[in-house]
Amino acid sequence: MKLLQDRTAVITGGAQGIGFAIAExxxxxxxxxxxxxxxxxxxDAAAARLGGEAVARTAVCDVRDADQVRRMLRGAVDAFGSLDVMVNNAGITxxxxxxxxxxxxxxxxxxxHLKGCWNGTRLAGAIMREQGSGSIVNLSSLSGKAGMVGQTNYSAAKAGIVGxxxxxxxxxxxxxxxxxxxxxxxxRTPMTEAMPAKAWDQKMAEIPLGRAGEPAEVAGAAVFLAGDLSSYMTxxxxxVTGGRLM
Known part of the structure; x- marks a missing residue:
């Protein structure tokens, strides 16, 4: 059963990492x-891996710039006829x-993180409210719940995304x-695997399931929130933490 059949989704930060896993x-x-x-x-490489123009288009976009985000969303509607799902995933550390x-x-x-998410939510929401439907999925982080040493900027942004x-x-x-x-x-992404072994081991010790997550496991949650199985959730x-810091 295909949960998102014939729906159009825009995914920021979609060329790699968790964003690309969500696209897949x-x-x-x-x-x-x-x-x-x-x-x-x-x-271009990501779109080719997904199957080319029939299912995947691309837009060079700086999410901090509302005009660029607006053009990306209009391009999605022009290419595929609707905007059903918006995933605000773009981020840096x-x-x-x-x-x-x-x-x-x-x-x-x-x-x-925060302004980019606001731009995506605001502009996608304007299109979706006119069509009377849509799902917006924003990527926060456990850092926005617990706060992490060395990440006052990132933790603040990710907490802001929840609000x-x-x-x-x-x-x-x-x-x-x-x-x-x-x-x-x-x-488990190239960014997290580059952290010092001591920091990795400390984080692993906090996870009841005893392992790091995979990007596909975050993508599964995104599929759920994007589709009708979560129709009474907003x-x-x-x-998606393996039980860490619950």
């Missing part, structure tokens, strides 16, 4: 996707302790648009 899962469930990212070459973090590092992370999602869910519910978010824990923060 969506296509496997019958969706057509538009991938937004800054890296044009990575976008600029980790440093509170003592050493620069104002620029703080602003960069807040702008990409943003809940507020938007209340505003858009009467228009048939749902807004939920996912809070991944330790997921304003929810869904943890």
């Amino acid at each position: 899962a969506f296509v496997a469930h019958g969706a057509r996707v538009v991938l937004g990212d800054l890296d044009a070459a990575a976008l 600029r980790d440093a302790t509170l003592r050493n973090m620069t104002e620029e590092q703080f602003d960069q992370v807040i702008d990409v 943003l999602s809940k507020a938007a869910a209340k505003e858009l519910a009467r228009h048939g648009v749902r807004v939920n978010c996912i809070q991944p824990g330790l997921i 304003g929810t923060a869904l943890e």
Whole structure:
């Protein structure tokens, strides 16, 4: 059973990592996707892996810029006829302790994660409310629940995404648009695998399931929130953490 048959989804940060895993899962469930990212070459490679233009289009997009996000969303509607799912996933890290973090590092992370998510939620919501349906899935993090050392910028942004999602869910519910978010824990990606062994081991010790998660496991939660199986869920923060810090 394909849970997203003939639906159109836009995924920011979709060229790699968790974003690409979500795109793969969506296509496997019958969706057509538009991938937004800054890296044009990575976008082209990702779209080819997904099956080419019949199911995947690309848009070079800086999520901090509302006009670029607006063009990406209009392109999705022009290409595939609707906008049914919006996944705000784009993100960066600029980790440093509170003592050493620069104002620029703080602003960069807040702008990409929080403002980028606000741009995507606001502009996708405007299209979805006119068609009377849609699902917005925002990527938060366990860091937004617990706070992590060296991540005052990232933790603040990810906590903000939860609040943003809940507020938007209340505003858009009467228009048939749902807004939920996912809070991944330790997921095995090139970024997390590059962390020092001591930090990795510390995080692993906090996970009752005893292992790191895989990007496909976050993607499974995104498929669920995007489709009709979650039709009575909005304003929810869904943890995908292996039980860490519950």
